[in-house]
Amino acid sequence: MLIIDCPFCGPRAESEFAYGGEGGIARPLATETLTDEQWGDYVFMRSNPKGLHHEQWRHASGCGKWFNALRDTLTYRFHGTWKIGAEPPEAFTRRVQPAAPVGETVVEGLAR
Amino acid sequence: MPADTLMPIAIADLAPAPLRVRWSRQQAIVNFRGDPADAALLQALSGVVGLPWPTRAADCPNDGPADAHHRVVWAGPDDWFVIAPAGCQSAMAKSLREAAGSRHHAVTDVSSGYVVLGLSGPAAAEVLAQGCPLDLHQRSFAVGASAGTHFFKASVWLWRVQDDVFELLVRSSFAGYVQEMLERCTLECGIESD
Amino acid sequence: MSASTSRRLPQGGRIDRSRHLQFQFNGRAYTGYEGDTLASALLAAGQTLVARSWKYHRPRGLLAAGVEEPNALVQLFEGERTVPNVRMTEASLVEGLVARSIHASPSIDFDLGTMNGWFSRLIPAGFYYKTFMASQAAWHFFERRIRAVSGLGHSPTVPDPDRYDKRFAHADLLVVGAGLAGLSAALAAGRTGARVILCDEQSEAGGWLLSSDETVDGLPAPQWADHAVEALRAMPEVRVLTRTTAFGYQDNDLVTLVEKRADHLPVGHQPAYRExxxxxxxxxxxLATGAHERPLVFARNDLPGVMLASAVSTYIRRYAVLPGCNAVVFTNQDAGYDAALALKAAGAQVIVVDARPAPSGSLGARANAAGIEVLASQVVTEAQGSRRVSAAVVQTLGADGRLAGIARTLPCDLLAVSGGVSAVIHLHSQAGSKAVWNEELATFLPGPPAQSERSAGACAGARTLREAAHAGWTAGLAAVAAARPGASQVGSSASASEQNQPPEVAPADPGDIRPLWLVPHPQGPSRAPKQFVDFQNDVSASDLLLAVREGFENIEHVKRYTAMGFGTDQGKTGNINGMGILAQVLGKAIPQVGTTTFRPNYTPVTFGALAGLELGDAFEPMRTTQIHAWHVAQGARFEDVGQWKRPWYYPRPGEDLHAAVNREVLAVRHGVGTLDASTLGKIDVQGPDAATLLNWVYCNDWSKLEVGKARYGLMLDENGMVFDDGVTVRLGEHQFLMHTTTAGAARVLAWLERWLQTEWPHLKVYLTTVTDHWATTALAGPKSRAVLEKLCADVDFSDSSFPFMSAREGTVAGVRARIFRISFSGERCYEINVPSADGLRVWEAIHRAGTEFGITPYGTETMHVLRGEKGFIIVGQDTDGSVTPVDLGMGAMVAKTKDCLGKRSLTRSDTARSDRKQLVGLLTDDPDFVLPEGAQVLAGEWAQGTDPVPMAGHVTSSYWSPTLGRSIAMALIKGGLSRMGERVHVAMKDGHSRTAVMASPVFYDPKAERQNAS
Structure with missing residues (x-):
């Protein structure tokens, strides 16, 4: 069982948390203008990296807040957690960026 | 002489007194949602309950034993439970609304949605440790500390009132489950209901 | 066993000779003492043959005295409390204990499986696989015969009556192993006031100290251990757990221990939790997990009477049992001399056969001084004897590793072997750390730690007690400093009487070791009698050589080919010898052959301990409404819906499910019924942007809903698939009450919070769960208004004033209530919500008021039939995560004027296909036949021999409708919405099919007039 550092409550047991998939995927605006391919990229395509992975977690049995996490999919190790909208930890910028999905260049998301 | 064959640790380790369990079903419980960065709001809220208004997980201000007094439970950065004497939920909700004024907020009476569970006795922390992953040692979870966590598979809010007195906020529909788990957990120390 | 063969020494040992314990082994009665293990008691009784081996059913004796014992597995206790595969070296003797050998049929003295041994040349490694799996038919033939003679022990066949519990525990420092290193670490840390947990798998703390004749702090080692434990138990922040095995080192320094609390105590004195x-x-x-001595690999080294030298010392000094009177000690290191000293001191004859040119350390010197005969540069090439060792064949081993000179035979009844020690690095390895081969000690030692662990003592290469004491002490202090940086004194200060420096042990020279992986035999390894490497799995040196000949070079492959290191033993004594032999044959260094990665569990853990208290009714939380007790009193049968217990139906005497449901349905259609709807998820949505949020999360439009009105909503995921539904009521300009499905409440709240927190933090909305706060009585049927009017005077119930899909506040039975006029049955219905503390009172008042109308409580099954007749969907039954509103025929609900989650997906090429599975009603041609739910709908006609049969969809809901007097069903069928009136074939599991016609799923009251009927 992992220890996860809730940005609001501090380090807690994994059993208090719920995983919420890849983080940082902004919902596109003006969805009606998107091609099927662009919309499909947003809905279905995830990076699935070997290594550092930007994730969303929720402190479900706790403060109920969603937050960002950077976790290594190889070692399970968390390299940091941060509130939605806050500055990510330094390791975040070092992670290997997944190849940009097809739609990403034209899809503007709301700021996180 | 092997010490434990004559005086088995298992037996010697038994808690000296049963766990005392008290379910308080009548308390007024009001949920308040609002902006934690609004200092004036927090001050006004604090005035309503006559206690400091907590802004982090660790604190659970209370003014004494249950029933007649108040608690404010930090449930999230913008989320609190005010626990007050039975019957005063409407008045409490009204006062909290007035304190918030025209600010964006939400006040919800959830008195029937939760039950306050009191656990006391020297076995209390060990019993909780059977289903709760928090470190409940005094050095980590002192009197006044509070946390949202789980007891077995029930999400609860937990705070420490005294060294060996804890209170939990349990969703009403989980009360039977929590009682069942308490009974299963106390086969050695025993359990007494108030 | 007669007294004359007793091997119990007249004095010494940590047994209580005043407490005799009776026990049974393989049906024979024995007596032992308190403090014995089953192994020591049997050995004391002269029972040398204690087991049969797994594959060849060879006679086996005790090799070890502790957890590393590979042979002596027993089925412990009988009946419901039986435990398979317990090492008798770990089973504390207890009055009335009953144990049986596993692998022996019918008995260990006469074992039919021995014939496997006679044919052992025919069943080498890989034999089973190659022979029996050669063809399916061959395997079916052999399988039953193999199963009959293999396997490890028996599972109990009845439920376990015992309770097992689990605890979370937290500490600054966990010390695993309470030998000298572990005790020193715990003492060093404990005296700083740090929170320490010390655990040890044995019945008492002390480890090797309990078998040692050295002194610590001037005290005999066992006595020092007792004092140390006493001192630790006196420290309030230190917890000492014996009989407690650390079996797993998990992520983030979570270490899982299992404490055996009951099996060593007589029945009647056992604690409530067995483990x-x-x-x-x-x-x-x-980690102060110590080391296990390795056996030496020579011909017939598995004969009973061949025993690890360390075990010999332990049986003599700790249990006062002399395993043999005429002993040969065969060693390649100084440690073996300890057994020779113990034997000599106990009065046995002893000769040491040392593979080295001369003993080199302190123990060897002591043996010399004691006048023990040493045959240097010699090895035992073969043990002789039939059911126990009677002689050792000894020959000179040259410096070149070849045998020289003439073999001689030494008669003996005990052959103690010492082939070096293997550090117990299992937990270190489980933590993710990589072990490093140490040439000098010929063992793997811990490498750099991957987590917050440090190894100390024998498991880290310490070879003397003095080294272990210092290493443990240093590790304890360093760990405290790391656990609490900056805090020199964590809590209470140490008292003057407490130890403030490492335990004092006299210096000793451990000497050297001559690595000896396979003792040569004159006949060569493939023709020599079996030279066992892994005793538990009957893997011999020739099996390893065969594996190499067949091309296996990596230890991981060889392991799987030969089964070396499998089973409950996990290669504790055999793995390194096996790797050494492999390396020797391949001409590689041991690290090149590989190192086995250890995974949890170190030793087997019972399912009881893993399950803990969360069993049976408490496996999942059982959520109940505040009206639950009433349902129970009425004899309701319950159904699980998510975590909730909901009344399923209320049978009257003599009624089955169908009779009860038919009655309940007709009562609602013609009179009035009540459903406890408290379980529906309820979320209070408050704030100026509440309607905006609803517009995002529901596919229909909410902006124009008037205060006091209710609306049904469909919630889609971003793929456009329906994932929840329910009625939401506008309570105020900025306040809505959202209903979710019973099972979907938590998921919906998490979903809404996720969007609010991550994507739309600018929306001013707060969500509060109020599911448990409100008790909801659905009062349904044409007479519902009449009942309610008797209880509520402050609401105008006329249809013009309080129409369908609206909400009012009023006082029902004296309680302030929210009344919603919404209906899932199609009948006139009022959902009465009161704080759940008043729920039962109001429910009962409604029933009293309804008595004159024949008010009938109904359960979820009736609710399903009622809604089925109306064609209302249940999310999760008629949908499965792949169904859009369009597929449900509800496409018109999707608002054109706004975006919402999932909307864009509805026009994706795939989602917009016209041949998707769509929800239709099905009317069977035989109106009396109720289709099974889940039945497949065929794409065409049933044609014999069409394989595979193309499918067009499946039945999602199917009922007998008492209202219509016929069966009804709903189904998802490809292109169904445009195929109304077509006949389809529905496959039955008996191979036949039934015909049905596709129709509107609204089977009853298509004009929706019933909701105003009274």
Missing amino acids: RLWRVRARQVV
């Missing part, structure tokens, strides 16, 4: 599983989260971990 306890500790989940210890420590800031730092000291």
Whole structure:
């Protein structure tokens, strides 16, 4: 069982948390203008990296807040957690960026 | 002489007194949602309950034993439970609304949605440790500390009132489950209901 | 066993000679003492043959005295409390204990499986696989015969009556192993006031100290251990757990321990929990897990009477049992001399056969001084004897590793062997750390730690007690410093009487070791009698050589080919010898052959301990409404819906499900019924942007809903698939009450919070769960208004004033209530919501008021039939995560004027296909036949021999409709919405099919007039 550092409550047991998939995927605006391919990229395509992975977690049995996490999919190790909208930890910028999905260049998301 | 064959640790380790369990079903419980960065709001809220208004997980201000007094439970950065004497939920909700004024907020009476569970006795922390992953040692979870966590598979809010007195906020529909788990957990120390 | 063969020494040992314990082994009665293990008691009784081996059913004796014992597995206790595969070296003797050998049929003295041994040349490694799996038919033939003679022990066949519990525990420091290193670490840390947990798998703390004749702090080693434990138990922040095995080192320094609390105590004196599983989260971990002595690999080294030298010392000094009177000690290191000294001191004859040119350390010197005969540069090439060792064949081993000179035979009844020690690095390896081969000690030692663990003592290469004491002490202090940086004194200060320096042990020279992986035999390894490497799995040196000949070079492959290191033993005594032999044959260094990665569990853990208290009714939380007790009193049968217990139906005497449901349905259609709808998820949505949020999360439009009105909504995921539904009521300009499905409440709240928190933090909306706060009585049927009017005077119930899909506040039976006029049955219905503390009172008042109308409580089954007749969907039954509103025929609900989650997906090329599975009603041609739910709908006609048969969809809901007097069903069928009136074939599991016609799923009251009927 992992220890996860809730940005609001501090380090807690994994059993208090719920995983919420890849983080940082902004919902596109003006969805009606998107091609099927662009919309499909947003809905279905995830990076699935070997290594550092930007994730969303929720402190479900706790403060109920969603937050960002950077976790290594190889070692399970968390390299940091941060509130939605806050500055990510330094390791975040070092992670290997997944190849940009097809739609990403034209899809503007709301700021996180 | 092997010490434990004559005086088995298992037996010697038994808690000296049963766990005392008290379910308080009548308390007024009001949920308040609002902006934690609004200092004036927090001050006004604090005035309503006559206690400091907590802004982090660790604190659970209370003014004494249950029933007649108040608690404010930090449930999230913008989320609190005010626990007050039975019957005063409407008045409490009204006062909290007035304190918030025209600010964006939400006040919800959830008195029937939760039950306050009191656990006391020297076995209390060990019993909780059977289903709760928090470190409940005094050095980590002192009197006044509070946390949202789980007891077995029930999400609860937990705070420490005294060294060996804890209170939990349990969703009403989980009360039977929590009682069942308490009974299963106390086969050695025993359990007494108030 | 007669007294004359007793091998119990007249004095000494840590047994209580005043307490005799009776026990049974393989049906024979024995007596032992308190403090014995089953192994020591049997050995004392002269029972040398204690087991049969797994594959060849060879006679086996005790090899070890502890957890590393590979042979002596027993089925412990009988009946419901039986435990398979217990090492008798770990089973504390207890009055009335009953144990049986596994692998022996019918008995260990006469074992039919021995014939496997006679044919052993025919069944080498890989034999089973190659022979029996050669063809399916061959395997079917052999399988039953193999199963009959293999396997490890028996599972109990009846439920376990015992309770097992689990605890979370937290500490600054967890010390695993309470030998000298572990005790020193715990003492060093404990005296700083740090929170320490010390655990040890044995019945008492002390480890090797209990078998040692050295002194610590001037005290005999066992006595020092007792004092140390006493001192630790006196420290309030230190917890000492014996009989507690650390079996897993998990992520983030979570170490899982299992404490055996009951089996060593007589019935009647056992604690309530038989075993306890500790989940210890420590800031730092000291691994002081010790080392296991390795046997030497020579011909017939598995004969009973061949025993590890360390075990010989332990049986003599700790249990006062002399395993043999005429002993040969065969060693390649100084440690073996300890057994020779113990034997000599106990009065046995002893000769040491040392593979080295001369003993080189302190123990060897002591043996010399004691006048023990040493045959240097010699080895035992073969043990002789039939059911126990009677002689050792000894020959000179040259410096070149070849045999020289003439073999001689030494008669003996005990052959103690010492082939070096293997550090117990299992937990270190489980933590993710990589072990490093140490040439000098010929063992793998811990490498750099991957987590917050540090190894100390024998498991880290310490070879003397003095080294272990210092290493443990240092590790304890370092761990505290790391656990609490900056805090020199964590809590209470140490008292003057407490130890403030490492335990004092006299210096000793451990000497050297001559690595000896396979003792040569004159006949060569493939023709020599079996030279066992892994005793538990009957893997011999020739099996390893065969594996190499067949091309296996990596240890992981060889392991799987030969089964070396499998089973409950996990290669504790055999793995390194096996790797050494492999390396020797391949001409590689041992690290090149590989190192086995250890995974949890170190030793087997019972399912009881893993399950803990969360069993049976408490496996999942059982959520109940505040009206639950009433349902129980009425004899309701219950159904699980998510975590909730909901009344399923209320049978009257003599009624089955169908009779009860038919009655309940007709009562609602013609009179009035009540459903406890408290379980529906309820979320209070408050704030100026509440309607905006609803517009985002529901596919229909909410902006124009008037205050006091209700609307049904469909919630889609981003793929456009329906994932929840329910009625939402506008309570105020900025306040809505959202209903979710019973099972979907938590998921919906998490979903809404996720969007609010991550994507739309600018929306001013707060969500509060109020599911448990409100008790909801759905009062349904044409007479519902009449009942309610008797209880509520402050609401105008006329249809013009309080129409369908609206909400009012009023006082029902004296309680302030929210009344929603919404209906899932199609009948006139009022959902009465009161705070759940008043729920039962109001429910009962409604029933009293309804008595004159024949008010009938109904359960979820009736609710399903009622809604089925109306064609209302149930999310999760008629949908499965792949169904859009369009597929449900509800496409018109999707608002054109706004975006919402999932909307864009509805026009994706795939989602917009016209041949998707769509929801239709099905009317069977035989109106009396109720289709099974889940039945497949065929794409065409049933044609014999069409394989595979193309499918067009499946039945999602199917009922007998008492209202219509016929069966009804709903189904998802490809292109169904445009195929109304077509006949389809529905496959039955008996191979036949039934015909049905596709129709509107609204089978009853298509004009929706019933909702105003009274």
